[in-house]
Amino acid sequence: MSIPVFAPWDDPNEQPLIRFKNVTKRYGDFVAIDDLTQDIYAKEFFALLGPSGCGKTTMMRMLAGFETISEGTIELAGQDIAAVPPNQRAVNMMFQSYALFPHLSVYENIAFGLRRDKLPKEQIDDRVSEMLKLTRLEKFARRKPHQISGGQRQRVALARSLAKGPKLLLLDEPLGALDKKLRQETQFELMDIQETTGTTFVIVTHDQEEAMTVASRVAVMDEGRIIQVATPDGIYEAPNSVYVADFIGEVNIIKGTAKAANKEQYYVDWGVNQAPILATSERAFSDGQECYLAIRPEKISITKGKPEKAENAVQGKVLDIAYLGNLSTYHVELPGGLVIKAQTANTRRLSRRDITWEDDVWIRWNATAGVLLAE
Template identity: 75%
Template sequence: MNATVFAPWVDPDEKPLIRFQNVTKRFGDFTAIDDLSLDIFEKEFFALLGPSGCGKTTMMRMLAGFESPSAGRIELAGQNIAPVPPNKRAVNMMFQSYALFPHLSVWDNIAFGLRRDNLPKHDIQDRVEEMLKLTRLEKFARRKPHQISGGQRQRVALARSLAKAPKLLLLDEPLGALDKKLRQDTQFELMDIQETTGTTFVIVTHDQEEAMTVASRIAVMDEGKLMQVATPDEIYEAPATVYIADFIGDVNIIEGRARATGENQYQIDWAEGQQPLIASSTRSFSNDQTCHLAIRPEKVAISSERPENAANVLQGTVHDIAYLGNLSTYHVKLPNGHMIKAQTANTRRIARRSFTWEDTVWLSWTATAGVLLES
């Protein structure tokens, strides 16, 4: 799905498939969801992302019908779904545990919901075969769940969830039980299946990488509130708050005081005895306002010579090195004790590192490389 073409959320005439309107959910004195409004559109692969206890699973359970909102309204395709019981909603849910029937074959697991709906035999046959093909499980059709791998069980659960052609599929940490390599492969399979079926997927995850990989948009949540709803690249490159910058990916956050030096240009006084930093920002800051400069390690250049003409230049010593195969991350300690991370891509096989522990190095970045955020 081409992201430049598929963006129903920017079209004011598009009607959302799901609409949360001022939804609050309380459990006794605890507020799990706090006056939350959100639109999700048809054919989106939408991610609810946040730490444990942020309210993302509660939102999913309300969509599925396992919980009712304490206040507010949830609509599916323009209809209030509060009075509709879970089994009558055009919504299916795939659980983290997969919840497959151990005594049934893969084929019968997928057919289970269709048989409950008393569909004609040939329709069930056709639909199950279609699902087996979609999830590439044809040759495992007669096996029981314990005779196949974790990744295959995950695909059976997905096929069973999609068999009834729901308008909306909810996925609760669906890849949590898989190892890293299999999880990455399965993420792309999920995206392909979602694109092929055109079903709207809403995934709950606490894994930032997973959300960034699969989702058309991400809602970052904390303590029952939406912190930012945007595309993965917007959330990474233009986080709305320090919390989001820190939550998504790796980041350096430098606190200081802003001073305007021109249109959208600021000088940041941040440490005694250090040159002010220079940053561009379309957000406006008053003079001496506390601000935070968030800058990703890959946007910080590291060199043994002082760079010419760079907007921001700092000197420090290499304190730590993390070698991740494709990347090396250098933790550089500044004279005032502040630590800055710089990342370089390992494009060639390295016989010898350019920098090693205790080396004196120069860090530099442009005025537009970081994002200036309010405290």
């Protein structure tokens, strides 16, 4: 039995939970969000990814009601929320600092919002117990925030944010304060909790790995605009621009001019006295059009001897080697000075390297390995 794929954005009958329609946000002359239109669906884990100052936090703060819109509308479940004050929106926001009350226990922190809503004690107890169980904090209910670890404090903040059952939870760099290993563990916990509750999560992050791990879709932003929205694999394997290709993961960019070869195949002229590169592209290019070939380092293999029957093979010299334990990245200088990264998986324990610094090597890749981009 095949598991149905979660992709409401591909279903024309599915109504979005959140609609940004031609939203602009100005601070004086500065445009923080520039005529932005985007739908986000119920039960999505949607990531806003981009460098500092790209507008991702402004988008989130407008959703929460902490910022007003200069132009356009934001709808939540079909309702224009411009006039709805923050405390009356079915939205909760979890901050990077967690903002826990230091004098209250874990239990009291989670119960805080429910008490303010004057819910009956029994209902509060039931809901807090449910949240403690969900975040695996039952044993820590009576402790104060300073008596638990950073990762546990993060889960308390999450439990408190979810206690009131919001339709939408906004997470602003929620894992920024955790160390790398704990952050990776917590990413999977976040995904499990989001799936269990069915709450729509929108996360703001500048950490590409985090966005790629947790999100159903990733929106890559720059200067107040969304450059591309796609699933993590779509963003990685089929970026729509050099900016997106360069922002996500490691990539080699080879600039050249296109010339038609076969159906959906092009030659890329890229270097003086160099054989053209063969690339596959569904996007049409005209002869002589400037283009950029984006290839991930793991799609390029490296050998000492010249490969036979390779669609693309170029000779170069090893400048640098980055050994990362599971992977080795070779920086290979090609004729003309272009440096290309090729990656190999270290599947066996090796006492010495096959290929080392200053070696003459060949790199090769298939015509389908790269993405041909116009900008």
